Amino acid sequence: MKALQIAATGMAAQQMRVDVVSHNLANMSTTGYNARRADFADLHYEQSARPGTVTAEDGTMLPTGIQLGMGVRPTAVSVLLSQGSLLQTGGDLDVAIEGRGYLEVTLPSGAAAFTRDGALRRDAEGQIVTSDGHPVAPGLTIPPEARSLSINAAGEVWAYFADRAEAELLGQISLVGFTNEKGLEAIGSNLFLESAASGPPLAGTPGVDGLGTLRQGYLEESSVDAVREVTELIKAQRGYELNAKVLTAADQMLAATTQVR
Incomplete structure (x- = not known):
């Protein structure tokens, strides 16, 4: 079951997002500081059936295929180049x-x-x-x-x-x-x-x-917007909680599988 690994990448991404928000809020009073933003991208995909593949059964072409994503990864912590007051x-x-x-x-x-x-x-x-x-x-x-x-x-x-x-x-x-x-x-x-x-x-x-x-x-002054950062913090917290629930659900499903006689 790949859900455990995928959820773990999601939790790590949200943790990094919280780290960036924390750094921004810590520098609310830093002269000339520009706020940062964490950027992410999806990981590679497992191609069980590529889109456009011709099936062996009847020769028809798959319109979408089966592509299972492996999670998320950080790509950058970008500087938001905005003028402070x-x-x-x-x-x-x-x-x-x-x-x-x-x-x-x-x-x-x-x-x-x-x-x-x-x-x-x-x-x-x-x-x-x-x-x-x-x-x-x-x-x-x-x-x-x-x-x-x-x-x-x-x-x-x-x-x-x-x-x-x-x-x-x-x-x-x-x-x-x-x-x-x-x-x-x-x-x-x-x-x-x-x-x-x-x-x-x-x-x-x-x-x-x-x-x-x-x-x-x-x-x-610092260009950090406190309202925006608090909003980002709440979104990151919710995202972390949801990924943690996926982790718990996947663990319970694996436990049920091992108990099958």
Whole structure:
């Protein structure tokens, strides 16, 4: 009886679905987080009689055949690329990305990583870094005597000084786009790595070539929809229970079969 194995794949799939929902709900307050969705596909089929087969008895063609599915398997955990709402913070180094694009940061290994978390800081040397201390490309340094900063929609960083009437341009924050953003490899801490599926990073100016713009004093909130996630959780729970009932029924049928004298 294959029902035991098929029901087990269904229970495993619903468990994975619950894991994804749990991860989404845990990151409801994570800056720049995009919700995930578990995707599934049916397993291969046992072909007892293929559609279109000519029967040996009378030579007629089977219109449908007999194809018994073997269950379900996970295919992907997709990122739902939707813009989170913007939260006004008023911070000089809080930057939200409106539209497509990622900030490029440099990891301690020297490798490039990418993030939409615009909660930036300055380190002891005045360099603009992420909350975890990773420098933001292209490596801008704020003079210690600067009293305030201004970052415009194009990413230009201007510093204001007490003894000067004119602001000084420190540099420009660039954004990076990808051909397939869903192909990025998540490594935690709101960071992603380039992969063969995502394609190479395409650096550009905010607001140009389809990239989004920057908004100073704002942060992008998580795109998790709590109502949708709770609905998914209920559906996954019901699906798990139904597969468990199939498992119990198949076990009872096997027990009845073994008791036949």
